[in-house]
Amino acid sequence: MNSIGLSRTTTLRLPPALGRHAGLAAVLLLICLYLSLRSEVFATTPNVVNVLRQVAVMAVLAAGLTVLMAAGGLDFSLGSQVAVVVAVVARLLESGAHVVVASICGVLLGAVFGLVNGLVVTVFNVAPFVTTLATATVLDGAALIAMQGQSVSAGGALTELGTGEVLGIPYLLLIAAVVIAGAAATLRWTRFGRDALAIGGNAVAARLGGIAVPRHTVALYVANGMLAGLAGIMLLSRLGAASPGTAGLHLELTVVAAVVIGGTALHGGNATVAGTVLGVLLLGVVANGINLLQIDSFYQSVSVGVVLLVAAVVNQLRHRGRH
Amino acid sequence: MTDRPPARATPTLQMRGIVKSYGGATALRGVDFVARAGRIHALLGMNGAGKSTLVQILSGAVAADSGVIEVDGAPLTHQGPRAARAAGIATVYQRRTLVPALSVAENLMLGRLPRRRRVVAWRDVHDRAASMLADLDLDLDPQTAVDTLGPGSPTLVEIARESHRGGRILILDEPTASLGGHDAALIHRLVRQLAEGGTSVVYISHHLDEVIDLSDDVTILRDGHVVLTAETASTSAAEIVSAMVGTTVVNERPPRPARAHTPVLRIEGLAKPGRIADLSVTVGAGEIVAVIGPAGDGHEELFPFLSGMRSGYDGKVSLRDEQIRPRRIRSSLRSGLRCVTGDRLGTGLVPQLSVDENVTALHPRARRPLMRWRQLRAAAGEARARFGVVTLQPNPPVAALSGGNQQKALLAKWLSGTAVSACLLEDPTGGVDVRAKAEIHTIIESLAESGIAVLLTSSDTDEVMRLADRVVVVRAGRAIAERRVDDLTHDALTHLLLGGSQ
Numbered sequence: 001m002n003s004i005g006l007s008r009t010t011t012l013r014l015p016p017a018l019g020r021h022a023g024l025a026a027v028l029l030l031i032c033l034y035l036s037l038r039s040e041v042f043a044t045t046p047n048v049v050n051v052l053r054q055v056a057v058m059a060v061l062a063a064g065l066t067v068l069m070a071a072g073g074l075d076f077s078l079g080s081q082v083a084v085v086v087a088v089v090a091r092l093l094e095s096g097a098h099v100v101v102a103s104i105c106g107v108l109l110g111a112v113f114g115l116v117n118g119l120v121v122t123v124f125n126v127a128p129f130v131t132t133l134a135t136a137t138v139l140d141g142a143a144l145i146a147m148q149g150q151s152v153s154a155g156g157a158l159t160e161l162g163t164g165e166v167l168g169i170p171y172l173l174l175i176a177a178v179v180i181a182g183a184a185a186t187l188r189w190t191r192f193g194r195d196a197l198a199i200g201g202n203a204v205a206a207r208l209g210g211i212a213v214p215r216h217t218v219a220l221y222v223a224n225g226m227l228a229g230l231a232g233i234m235l236l237s238r239l240g241a242a243s244p245g246t247a248g249l250h251l252e253l254t255v256v257a258a259v260v261i262g263g264t265a266l267h268g269g270n271a272t273v274a275g276t277v278l279g280v281l282l283l284g285v286v287a288n289g290i291n292l293l294q295i296d297s298f299y300q301s302v303s304v305g306v307v308l309l310v311a312a313v314v315n316q317l318r319h320r321g322r323h
Numbered sequence: 324m325t326d327r328p329p330a331r332a333t334p335t336l337q338m339r340g341i342v343k344s345y346g347g348a349t350a351l352r353g354v355d356f357v358a359r360a361g362r363i364h365a366l367l368g369m370n371g372a373g374k375s376t377l378v379q380i381l382s383g384a385v386a387a388d389s390g391v392i393e394v395d396g397a398p399l400t401h402q403g404p405r406a407a408r409a410a411g412i413a414t415v416y417q418r419r420t421l422v423p424a425l426s427v428a429e430n431l432m433l434g435r436l437p438r439r440r441r442v443v444a445w446r447d448v449h450d451r452a453a454s455m456l457a458d459l460d461l462d463l464d465p466q467t468a469v470d471t472l473g474p475g476s477p478t479l480v481e482i483a484r485e486s487h488r489g490g491r492i493l494i495l496d497e498p499t500a501s502l503g504g505h506d507a508a509l510i511h512r513l514v515r516q517l518a519e520g521g522t523s524v525v526y527i528s529h530h531l532d533e534v535i536d537l538s539d540d541v542t543i544l545r546d547g548h549v550v551l552t553a554e555t556a557s558t559s560a561a562e563i564v565s566a567m568v569g570t571t572v573v574n575e576r577p578p579r580p581a582r583a584h585t586p587v588l589r590i591e592g593l594a595k596p597g598r599i600a601d602l603s604v605t606v607g608a609g610e611i612v613a614v615i616g617p618a619g620d621g622h623e624e625l626f627p628f629l630s631g632m633r634s635g636y637d638g639k640v641s642l643r644d645e646q647i648r649p650r651r652i653r654s655s656l657r658s659g660l661r662c663v664t665g666d667r668l669g670t671g672l673v674p675q676l677s678v679d680e681n682v683t684a685l686h687p688r689a690r691r692p693l694m695r696w697r698q699l700r701a702a703a704g705e706a707r708a709r710f711g712v713v714t715l716q717p718n719p720p721v722a723a724l725s726g727g728n729q730q731k732a733l734l735a736k737w738l739s740g741t742a743v744s745a746c747l748l749e750d751p752t753g754g755v756d757v758r759a760k761a762e763i764h765t766i767i768e769s770l771a772e773s774g775i776a777v778l779l780t781s782s783d784t785d786e787v788m789r790l791a792d793r794v795v796v797v798r799a800g801r802a803i804a805e806r807r808v809d810d811l812t813h814d815a816l817t818h819l820l821l822g823g824s825q
Contacts, residue, residue, distance in 0.1 A: 189694050194680065201673035208630050208670065209684050209736075210656045269675045 072268025085232025114225020200268020413490025475506025727759025
């Protein structure tokens with residue numbers, strides 16, 4: 001993505017963005033270097049493909065969330081939306097629905113969740129944090145209800161999607177790449193994306209300038225919901241079954257962490273999909289490393305939190321330096 | 324006023340030779356100022372005369388470049404707000420610094436709540452607050468939350484707090500700016516009472532009647548100089564006004580032929596309880612009409628009303644005889660009405676976005692579903708050239724520009740399109756330097772020449788005299804006069820604005 005910007009220095013923010021992500025990229029490289037020295041498995045093709053397959057779901061969610069956060073929004077319920085979609089699609093498949101029908105249902109379901117979030121945020125003016133925390137809690141429960149507390153097998157219908165590949169590239173990774181490119185292009189090349197940045201930067205000025213702020217915000221939440229639907233199908237295809245505790249709030253926290261680590265501001269007006277990708281990769285590599293080095297998996301949560309805290313402090317210091 | 328200490332009483336506060344400049348602009352050029360115990364000293368001056376800089380220096384918010392400040396004969400050696408406070412200088416700014424959700428009592432003792440065994444002693448809080456209020460004859464319930472009080476009462480609470488904290492030199496920055504007669508009278512009573520108790524009061528105001536009625540001494544600043552300092556009784560409203568206005572005309576008003584304007588923008592019966600009552604104004608094509616009022620007065624409601632930023636107004640707007648609903652922002656933009664805020668970074672521009680993107684935000688060619696950066700840059704280039712936006716880097720975030728360039732970018736954003744038929748400009752040269760101000764005036768004139776109906780709100784008489792064809796004067800939320808500017812002198816306009824019989 002960085003290469004797009006190099007030709008036109010006047011309007012693209014990417015050359016400074018290169019420097020902006022240099023620190024994060026360096027940290028990622030150092031961790032990769034360390035892991036490839038400590039473990040023979042890390043740098044092998046199967047492991048790399050495996051890591052990328054694992055982070056694909058997170059990347060889809062994080063890419064959408066980056067655009068939403070550009071507009072000053074926030075969605076804590078994406079992971080829980082994924083959980084419900086996984087459960088519902090699995091049940092549909094189990095009851096014999098065609099895979100395409102089930103998948104469309106999954107995406108539409110996500111859209112409905114996004115619509116609810118967006119309407120509550122815009123019509124009642126409830127803070128996005130509170131709204132989506134509430135819906136996340138509701139949806140976490142709804143997912144358990146949908147699978148009645150038991151694992152639901154998706155059968156073999158999605159196996160091809162979950163394990164297949166073209167030219168050695170897994171489908172899941174391809175989908176993630178398309179979504180990431182789409183998010184980056186939206187922010188950069190569409191009025192929709194530029195308006196999102198304007199809303200996040202100064203909502204009053206955006207409204208007075210004729211941007212339909214509520215409609216725009218709802219559209220962003222719906223788009224995020226649809227991506228959650230897509231992510232749910234991707235996750236189900238990888239796992240083969242829906243089981244209690246899949247996805248949910250903890251997935252979402254990781255996604256938010258990835259976006260923030262990437263350097264997107266919580267208050268909106270500024271967003272970077274490139275940073276988000278680096279953030280997702282960093283968390284994916286750290287999780288993989290903990291696995292490979294046979295460190296107790298309890299430390300994974302600790303590591304995510306520490307990385308997030310350090311990244312947030314660094315972003316804040318850099319922000320302060322600019323003023 | 325006869326029982327006040329005489330004018331020769333030992334000064335409590337003495338400032339000598341205060342100089343302050345910001346960058347190249349000099350705000351104060353050697354100001355002497357004396358405030359005596361038990362006397363109310365009014366400080367007056369037009370916008371930009373240096374009043375607020377003087378207040379900031381007194382309160383310790385900024386340091387003077389040179390000069391001496393003495394309190395009770397001892398020079399103030401330390402700088403900063405703490406030192407000023409320790410010396411007994413307390414400032415009540417125009418903006419309240421109370422915590423709205425807390426009670427009057429808590430606000431009175433903010434940061435110093437009485438405690439017993441480290442726990443807040445609520446009975447002491449309320450008792451002490453009640454006795455403080457009683458000492459000052461204030462009829463307020465200490466347990467009421469500040470945000471439920473009437474319009475003038477928070478100011479009373481804040482003055483009481485500052486006086487109680489040991490403010491022997493009390494600086495009041497336009498305490499009655501947006502208040503009606505009754506609330507203002509309560510504040511006057513409190514101020515008189517504090518002065519009788521020996522406090523020396525520095526009273527900044529835009530209301531001439533108030534100054535003449537209330538103050539013992541008056542000092543007038545113009546262009547950073549003291550142009551008049553006298554006992555109030557020995558001067559007159561006319562003398563004060565001509566001292567404030569001066570004789571030099573800063574901006575030449577180019578001759579503009581008087582012509583009949585076909586009415587374009589019509590506002591009828593704008594009202595909001597407590598802020599503005601029944602304001603009507605019509606602006607013709609190519610005409611510049613100013614609505615002027617003292618800072619903080621009801622003319623400041625025009626922007627939030629007409630732009631659709633806030634609701635809760637009564638009043639009708641029509642553009643070329645078609646009614647407009649300001650709250651429907653998109654359709655009122657489509658009909659050719661543009662409202663340019665006076666708060667450029669707060670409600671006008673998107674600070675982090677680039678200059679090019681800001682100035683083309685309403686540009687039809689630049690705003691397609693798929694961005695075309697090349698076209699956007701071209702459109703931005705035209706707008707920048709027309710409005711004189713100059714940047715050092717090719718296209719920095721708009722927040723990085725100087726105030727004057729931000730203001731031009733703001734005008735470019737809202738007015739560079741072709742479909743503009745009427746605009747509201749709120750305080751279009753607020754906080755910009757003299758050169759940028761002159762350039763912006765030229766821009767506004769050329770807008771009018773192209774046939775746009777220009778409505779202007781301002782608190783700046785210079786600007787109104789320089790630009791407007793007609794002026795509507797608002798005071799205490801009412802339109803009190805409408806005049807052709809050609810029939811007015813600067814002094815006469817200042818009189819209308821500030822009151823005081825001629």
